Amino acid sequence: MAGKVYLIGAGPGAADLITVRGMRLLQQADVVLFDALVQPEMFDYCQRAELIDVGKRCNLASTQQRFINKMLVDAAQKHAVVVRLKGGDPMLFGRAQEELAALDEAGVEYEVVPGVTAALAASADAGVSLTSRGLARNVLFATARVGYGEDPNDWVKPVVAADTVVLYMGVKQAAEVAAALLAAGMPANTPLLIVENASLPSSREWPLTLAELPKAADWHLAGPAILLIGEVYRAKLALAEPLATAHRKCSA
Numbered sequence: 001m002a003g004k005v006y007l008i009g010a011g012p013g014a015a016d017l018i019t020v021r022g023m024r025l026l027q028q029a030d031v032v033l034f035d036a037l038v039q040p041e042m043f044d045y046c047q048r049a050e051l052i053d054v055g056k057r058c059n060l061a062s063t064q065q066r067f068i069n070k071m072l073v074d075a076a077q078k079h080a081v082v083v084r085l086k087g088g089d090p091m092l093f094g095r096a097q098e099e100l101a102a103l104d105e106a107g108v109e110y111e112v113v114p115g116v117t118a119a120l121a122a123s124a125d126a127g128v129s130l131t132s133r134g135l136a137r138n139v140l141f142a143t144a145r146v147g148y149g150e151d152p153n154d155w156v157k158p159v160v161a162a163d164t165v166v167l168y169m170g171v172k173q174a175a176e177v178a179a180a181l182l183a184a185g186m187p188a189n190t191p192l193l194i195v196e197n198a199s200l201p202s203s204r205e206w207p208l209t210l211a212e213l214p215k216a217a218d219w220h221l222a223g224p225a226i227l228l229i230g231e232v233y234r235a236k237l238a239l240a241e242p243l244a245t246a247h248r249k250c251s252a
C-alpha cells in the first residue's frame with residue numbers, strides 16, 4: 001500500500017490558527033507524528049489517528065532526525081494518510097528538507113501544507129508591524145543556532161544589516177547573541193522585543209535594548225520564545241516596565 005505523507009504546519013500554538021486544509025487532513029489522518037511545540041488541543045481534530053510524539057526540545061530527550069525520516073517512510077507503507085505535524089510553518093527551521101529528501105528517496109508521495117510561523121503570531125500579539133514605511137522595508141527570518149562544522153558567526157552579518165529581524169531559537173542563548181551583535185557593530189540601544197508563547201492565552205512580551213539582552217538568558221522561560229529586533233520596536237521601549245519586574249513575573 002502506498003500512502004501519502006502530509007507535512008502540515010500546526011501554526012504557532014492556538015488550535016484555531018491551523019489552516020482549514022490542515023485541520024481537514026488531521027480529521028482524515030491514520031497516523032500523526034507530532035513535534036514538541038504542537039499543543040494538545042490540536043489533537044481534538046484527530047478523530048481516528050494514532051498519535052506519535054517525536055518531539056524535540058533543545059536539551060531534552062529527542063527522537064533522532066534520521067529515525068523520524070524512517071518512521072515517515074514506514075508509516076506510508078502501512079497507512080493511506082500520514083501526517084507530519086510541525087509547529088508554525090514546516091518550511092522554516094523545521095528540518096523539513098531532510099524529511100522531504102527521505103520521502104523522495106523512498107518514492108513516497110507527499111504534500112506540504114503551510115502554517116502561521118511564530119514570527120507572524122508574535123507580531124500579531126505585539127501589535128507591531130514587521131514592516132513600516134520609512135522604517136523597515138525588509139524582514140529577516142534567522143537563527144543563531146548553527147550545525148556542527150558550520151561557522152558559528154555566519155548568522156551575524158545579515159542580522160546587523162536587516163531592518164527587522166526575527167531570531168528563532170535565540171532567547172536561551174541571549175548572552176552569546178548579544179555579544180556577537182555588539183561585536184559586529186549593532187548599536188547597544190537597538191530596540192528588541194521578546195515574545196513568549198505567541199498566540200496562546202499565556203503570551204507575554206518584554207521590550208528591551210540590545211545592551212539588556214544578556215539578562216534574558218537567566219529568565220528560564222517555560223514556553224517557546226522569539227526575539228524580534230529593529231527600530232519598529234522602539235515605541236515599545238517607552239512602555240516597558242523595569243526588567244527586574246519582568247523577571248520576577250516570569251519566574252512566578
Ligand code: SAH
Nearest residue numbers: 087088089117118168169197198224225226
Ligand atoms: N517552524 C516553526 C519554528 C521552529 S523553531 C515556526 O515556523 O514557527 C522553534 C522556535 O520557534 C522556538 O525556539 C521559538 O523561537 C519559535 N517559536 C515557536 N512557537 C513559538 C511561540 N508560540 N511563541 C514564540 N516563539 C515561538
